[in-house]
Amino acid sequence: MSVQVDSLTKRYGKQLALDGISFRAEPGQVLGFLGPNGAGKTTTLKILTGYLSQSSGTASVAGYDVTTHSLAVRRSVGYLPEHNPLYKDMYVREYLQFAARANRVPDARTRIATLIDRTGLGREAHKQIGALSKGYRQRVGLAQALLHDPQVLILDEPTSGLDPNQLAEIRTLIQELGREKTVIFSTHIMQEVQAICDRVVIIDRGRLVADDPIERLQRRMRGERSLLVEFDRSAEPADLAQLDGVQRISAGRSPHTYRLHLREGADIRAAVFHFAVANQLTLLTMSPEELSVEEVFRALTAPG
Numbered sequence: 001m002s003v004q005v006d007s008l009t010k011r012y013g014k015q016l017a018l019d020g021i022s023f024r025a026e027p028g029q030v031l032g033f034l035g036p037n038g039a040g041k042t043t044t045l046k047i048l049t050g051y052l053s054q055s056s057g058t059a060s061v062a063g064y065d066v067t068t069h070s071l072a073v074r075r076s077v078g079y080l081p082e083h084n085p086l087y088k089d090m091y092v093r094e095y096l097q098f099a100a101r102a103n104r105v106p107d108a109r110t111r112i113a114t115l116i117d118r119t120g121l122g123r124e125a126h127k128q129i130g131a132l133s134k135g136y137r138q139r140v141g142l143a144q145a146l147l148h149d150p151q152v153l154i155l156d157e158p159t160s161g162l163d164p165n166q167l168a169e170i171r172t173l174i175q176e177l178g179r180e181k182t183v184i185f186s187t188h189i190m191q192e193v194q195a196i197c198d199r200v201v202i203i204d205r206g207r208l209v210a211d212d213p214i215e216r217l218q219r220r221m222r223g224e225r226s227l228l229v230e231f232d233r234s235a236e237p238a239d240l241a242q243l244d245g246v247q248r249i250s251a252g253r254s255p256h257t258y259r260l261h262l263r264e265g266a267d268i269r270a271a272v273f274h275f276a277v278a279n280q281l282t283l284l285t286m287s288p289e290e291l292s293v294e295e296v297f298r299a300l301t302a303p304g
């Protein structure tokens with residue numbers, strides 16, 4: 001197991017920012033670390049990279065405890081912080097050479113050339129960092145995080161503020177990196193998690209609310225599955241609610257459209273058809289709806 005977190009808590013003065021979270025991440029996996037603003041994502045990632053100490057609980061990276069073996073942890077982990085601090089007046093190549101020296105990266109020249117290519121920095125590599133767009137600065141941060149070829153890559157909101165093209169490229173890169181390394185990245189963009197993660201950990205107000213493979217998370221919420229039906233005329237919602245397997249009814253967006261919220265495993269398609277015939281209605285649409293990861297996330301992290 002390359003990342004192991006057990007009952008981690010963190011207090012900032014009186015505030016409990018992390019309230020006993022535990023999770024694991026394995027090599028060859030992209031783990032999405034999801035949560036609304038202030039959930040505790042950055043706090044967790046800083047503890048994992050040895051930049052912050054926990055109040056209680058344990059965490060280890062590549063088999064090294066973050067408290068007792070922080071140097072070995074830093075050697076095993078590549079970290080892209082949320083506000084990627086770069087020296088703006090340095091040139092890209094110069095900056096990476098400087099970072100490589102600081103980390104005693106062997107054969108730095110070749111390594112830097114490989115990473116400039118890998119992170120798509122080629123066209124911009126001759127520029128000063130201050131002259132780069134946000135997306136290219138993120139690439140410099142990624143290249144830096146990868147310099148010492150770490151087993152574990154920890155990226156704090158690596159895609160925030162990128163345009164759609166840059167977003168697609170960085171996501172592809174993260175996915176590729178996930179094949180060889182353990183990648184943990186934080187985001188509050190649900191579609192991103194759906195697009196590139198194998199697994200998702202969701203935290204909310206310092207507590208873990210889900211830790212599942214993407215498909216399992218969706219399956220877990222299937223108790224809330226619904227069927228959208230549309231007739232040519234109004235139906236009586238109270239009669240529809242009588243159908244076996246229906247938990248409740250809500251109105252659809254267009255007239256004569258109803259959303260039937262179903263019990264887990266219920267299949268009521270035939271019953272809806274018979275209902276239409278018995279009530280002399282014409283059935284125009286019948287479509288099953290499944291919750292997206294976004295809806296699952298909202299359901300799990302709703303205030304209150």
Ligand SMILES: Nc1ncnc2c1ncn2[C@@H]1O[C@H](COP(=O)(O)OP(=O)(O)OP(=O)(O)O)[C@@H](O)[C@H]1O
Nearest residue numbers: 012015017035036037038039040041042043044188
């Ligand atoms: N240095 C600090 N001192 C006091 N409170 C802090 C400190 N850092 C974070 N917090 C608080 O701890 C909680 C968790 O913050 P954290 O930055 O880990 O959340 P996050 O999930 O990364 O949020 P975001 O998505 O907004 O970046 C927040 O309520 C925040 O205000």
